Amino acid sequence: RDRFDSGVLSLLISLTGIIAMLPYIALQIVGIRYVLDAMGFPVIPSFIIAYIIVALFVAFSGLRGPALSSLIKDAILWAVILTVVVALGIRFSGFGPIFARLGPSHYLIPSKLMVGYITLAFGSGISWLLFPNLLVGLLGSKSEDVIKRNSVFLPFYQVWLVFLAVMGLVALAENLVPSRVSSLAFPSVLNAYFPSTFVAIAFAGIVIGSMIPAGLQSLGAANLITRNIYLDFINRRASERQQVFWGRVAVFxxxxxxxxxxxxxxxxxxxxxxxxxxxxxxxxxxxxIILSMYWYDLDKYSVAAGWAVGTGLVTYGLATVKFASSLLPWFYNMYVGLLGLIVNLAVMLIVHAVVKVLKVKVSSRLTPQELA
Structure with a gap:
């Protein structure tokens, strides 16, 4: 809004953030559902329980709840994952036999998907900077030193992905998931090789680990609904109490x-x-969000046009694969998000050139000095 002096563009970007949060929140709810599934709960009750857990946690704990709970989550999950890796490494005399039993086809990237993996890795590496819940965490931090310290330790959490991938290979090699549903791999490994007490603690850690990101994601989207839609377009004089109330409604x-x-x-x-x-x-x-901070004369018409075409292409691409994947088999298995961004930037540059030729006046609430 301040950069382009445009309420409409602000609304479009806010709606994008809100819609983008939906599958991410769903990821957490489905994750809880698979834990309950591994415990023997039917599918529908599992979804209902997962929804109630996440909704109540977020609505009544606010930002402090996820922040404080993350300490417990980190301790439990690190302890669980390291225990599982060490215990199974001893049981199988290392993981070499698991790799040998499965063969390269199970753990090497197929050549036809190489473009998809490269573009997905590149696109996801850029896009995580654009998540609304990231700003909630940054603006809610005690100081910039906390942000710097957390940024240093953040890459260590990616080590989990390697361990969890190995657990998936163990589940395949041992035929622990007959339906070959990857989301049941880790719970199945826990159930197969560990005592019930440990499994209960591990499942609790997974549920807590799902609630915390779901909480931050819901709060980030709720803030967009409250501040950028309700406050800007519905009730400009809303009190702080009203904003808090509608923020909680938005979470649900x-x-x-x-x-x-x-x-x-x-x-x-x-x-x-x-x-x-x-x-x-x-x-x-x-x-x-990002290019406009460095490109001072970038105009709202160019950005809006690029956004419209890019978002339309992404949505169309996901629809063509029936929302079962994000790699497009009809375009070299390329990641749909990066393809959309490339087209987005191309359209933006073309429209910007037209705007410059027509000498359309570009307005902004921020000066170049403020942007710098």
Whole structure:
């Protein structure tokens, strides 16, 4: 709004953030559902329980709840994952036998998907900077030193992904998941090789680990609804109490809406793709949020045109694969989000050239000095 002096563009970017949060929140709810599934709960009750857990946690704990709970979550999950890796490493005399039993086809990237993996890695690496919940965490931090310290330790959490991938290979080698639903791999490994007490603690850690990001994501989207829609377009004189109330209402709305994505094909097993849907839509806000801070004469017409084409292409691309994946088989298996961003930038440059030729007046509430 301040950069382009445009309420309409602000609304479009806000709606993008809100919609992009839906599959990400659904990812957490589906994750809880699979834990309950591994415990023997039927599917529908599992979804209902997962929804209630996340909704109540977010609505009544606010930002402090996820912040404080993350300490417990980190301790439990690190302890669980390290214990599982060490215990199974001893049981199988290392993981070499697991790799040998499965063969390279199970753990090497197929050549036909190489473009997809490269573009997905590149696109996701950019788009995580655009998540609304990231700003909630940054603006809610005690100081900039806390942000710097957390940024240093953040890459260590990616080590989890390697361990969890190995657990998936163990589940395949031992035929622990007959339906080959990848989301049941880790719970199945826990159930197969560890005592019930440890499994209960591990499942509790997974549920807590799902609630915390769902909380921050819901709060980030709720803030967009409250501040950028309700306050800007519905009730400009809303009191702080009214904003808090509608923020809590928005949390429930977001979680209910996210259940739609809990029903798409990706949620039936490969729930990782739910996250990549979020990446794809958020990538289309890159020119408005990041490029505009460095490109002083970038205008709202160019940004809006690029956003419209890029977002439309992403949505169309996901629809063509029936929301089961984010890699497009009809375009070299390329990641739909990066393809949308490339087209977005191309359209933006063309429209910007037209605007410059027509000498359309570009307005901004911020001066170049303020942007710098």
């Amino acid at each position: 709305i977001m979680i209910v809406a996210s259940l739609i994505f809990a029903l798409v094909p990706a949620a039936s097993g490969l729930i990782f793709f739910l996250l990549t849907f979020s990446y794809a839509w958020l990538l289309q806000t890159l020119p408005a």
